[in-house]
Amino acid sequence: MSASPVSCHPAAAPAHPTQPLPAPSEEDGLPALQHKVLHSTGDPTEFMAELERTCAALPQRINADPEGVERGLSKLVLTLIELLRQLMERQALRRIERGTVSDDEIERLGETFMRLEQRMEELKVIFGLEGEELNLNLGPLGNLL
Amino acid sequence: MLYLYAIINRPVTPLPPLRGLAEQAVQCGERGDIAAVYSQYHGAAPRIEVAQLWRHEAVVEALLDRHSVLPVRYGALLADEAALTMLLRERYDRFMAGLARVAGRVEVSVRVLWPATPVVSAPRPAADENGRAYLARRMAEEQAREARLREAHKRADALHAVLDHLAVAHVRQVLPHERVLLSAAYLIPREALDTFRVAIVALGQANPDVRLLCTGPWPAYHFVDGE
Amino acid sequence: MREHLLAERDVTLLDLLDRILDKGVIISGDITISVANVDLIYLGLRLLLTSVDNLEAMRAGGPTLRAASEQPFHALPSEVDQSSALAQRPSSAAQQPHRRACADAAEARDRS
Missing domain, CATH: 3.30.70 (Alpha-Beta Plaits)
Structure with a gap:
């Protein structure tokens, strides 16, 4: 789940504003692919950040180099932990709303989730991952978190 | 290996001369009313590179003028012609339905x-x-x-x-x-x-x-x- | 002006990436896809997600456990566009065996 060889991460080629787009030339019998923007209000660059994020969530290859694999796997594991943490937390909030937990239990739940969140923050720092990176694009299901 | 670009309805006229990934000539494998558009491919799975992505897209778009086109996701490889034949046979009905959906x-x-x-x-x-x-x-x-x-x-x-x-x-x-x-x-x-x-x-x-x-x-x- | 054109091209490229890497005919099984590794995880997560959500639905159901388990897929994540039939179709096949498993689990709970 780590960065693909070339993707739309800021450091890589495609998204770089000064990189000319090597569209196929007419000699290949292929049409030039340039004029795809049918309409845009405002500055198209406003969309760049959002589109880059979309692309960052695309299926990516696990890199062959050991460092890439480690990062990719830690990202996947942390993503799953974060998913479970958020699901449990939301479930707890729902139970509280319904009033099916005692005062004592609320205190203990809160204490636990608070510490879990702190620990997640620490792990993210250790593995050099940003919050948004701990998400997966599930295609038709939207994003995981 | 074969690199796959798209599934199209069977060409009534020959494909225009197109160059696909790695400058290979784009070919067409037919079965009944459908055809798979591919080119020969050697080596490891294609990397995600801008020029390559555009090449894939350009081939698909070159087909759009005269065909109904089901675009294939970038990076799809088939082992050989036999695998292609099997693919077209097994998914024939689904491809036909898909082509009908995107036609025009x-x-x-x-x-x-x-x-x-x-x-x-x-x-x-x-x-x-x-x-x-x-x-x-x-x-x-x-x-x-x-x-x-x-x-x-x-x-x-x-x-x-x-x-x-x-x-x-x-x-x-x-x-x-x-x-x-x-x-x-x-x-x-x-x-x-x-x-x-x-x-x-x-x-x-x-x-x-x-x-x-x-x-x-x-x-x-x-x-x-x-x- | 030149910069504007560059931006348009970059935007176009990113839109292309979104399509060409993520959508289109997937032919796994017969062929190798360069992102096959992740496609597997993708599918696995989809199942996991559904099962966790079903679990939630069943728990939330409490006394109406059976009712919840009969239609477990009303409890899809909120991000899912419920109005889009096309968006949902690809995952339905993967969910079928699961639906049965969940119904079984619910029945087992009912009996106990």
């Missing part, structure tokens, strides 16, 4: 950014925050998030309704990210492209607080059978 139609992409301020987490709590206070804070955040989601759906539905009646099918996501109100793909008849563009321009004028980006026409990537 193109995909248009619409993305909408909205200015609404994202939900910001409450200020970092005091170090001695207790469990109860933590959950109360999380509860408030959760409610704000849900309210924002409801608002986004209301807004996105209104925008979508204007475009939807021009389309035969759509795929959309509401609030896939904080600033993205709507990310959608519409399958429209090719001849409706101008009408769609006019509708987008009008939509932009009627909603000056959002930013619209409309691109296309694309091959119907979002409207092929998932598998």
Whole structure:
């Protein structure tokens, strides 16, 4: 789940504003692919950040180099932990709303989730991952978190 | 190995001379009323490189003029001609149905950014925050998030309704990210492209607080059978 | 002006990436896809997600356990565009065996 060889991460080629787009030339019998923007209000660059994020969530290859694999796997594991943490937390909030937990239990739940969140923050720092990176694009299901 | 670009309805005329990935000539394997468009490929799976991506896309688009086209995801390789024959045989009906769905139609992409301020987490709590206070804070955040989601759906539905009646099918996501109100793909008849563009321009004028980006026409990537 | 054109091209490229890498005919099984590794995880997560959500639906159901388990897929995540039939179709096949498993689990709970 780590960065693909070339993707739309800021450091890589495609998204770089000064990189000319090597569209196929007419000699290949292929049409030039340039004029795809049918309409845009405002500055198209406003969309760049959002589109880059979309692309960052695309299926990516696990890199062959050991460092890439480690990062990719830690990202996947942390993503799953974060998913479970958020699901449990939301479930707890729902139970509280319904009033099916005692005062004592609320205190203990809160204490636990608070510490879990702190620990997640620490792990993210250790593995050099940003919050948004701990998400997966599930295609038709939207994003995981 | 064979690199696959698209499934098309059987060409009545020969394909134009096209060069695909690695400068290989683009060929066509037929079965009944459909054909797979491919080129010879050697070596490891193609890397994700801009020039290669454009080459794949350009081949697919070169087919669009004269064929119904089911675009294949970038990077698909088949072992050999026998595998291709088997693929066309086994998926024949599904490919036929898919081709019928996209015939004479193109995909248009619409993305909408909205200015609404994202939900910001409450200020970092005091170090001695207790469990109860933590959950109360999380509860408030959760409610704000849900309210924002409801608002986004209301807004996105209104925008979508204007475009939807021009389309035969759509795929959309509401609030896939904080600033993205709507990310959608519409399958429209090719001849409706101008009408769609006019509708987008009008939509932009009627909603000056959002930013619209409309691109296309694309091959119907979002409207092929998932598998 | 030149910069504006560059931006347009970059935007177009990113839109292309979104399509060409993520959508289109997937032919796994017969062929190798360069992102096959992740496609597997993708599918696995989809199942996991559904099962967790079903679990939630069943729990939330409490006394109406059976009712919840009969239609477990009303409890899809909120991000899913419920109005889009096309968007949902690809995952339905993967969910079928699961639906049965969940119904079984619910029945087992009912009996106990």
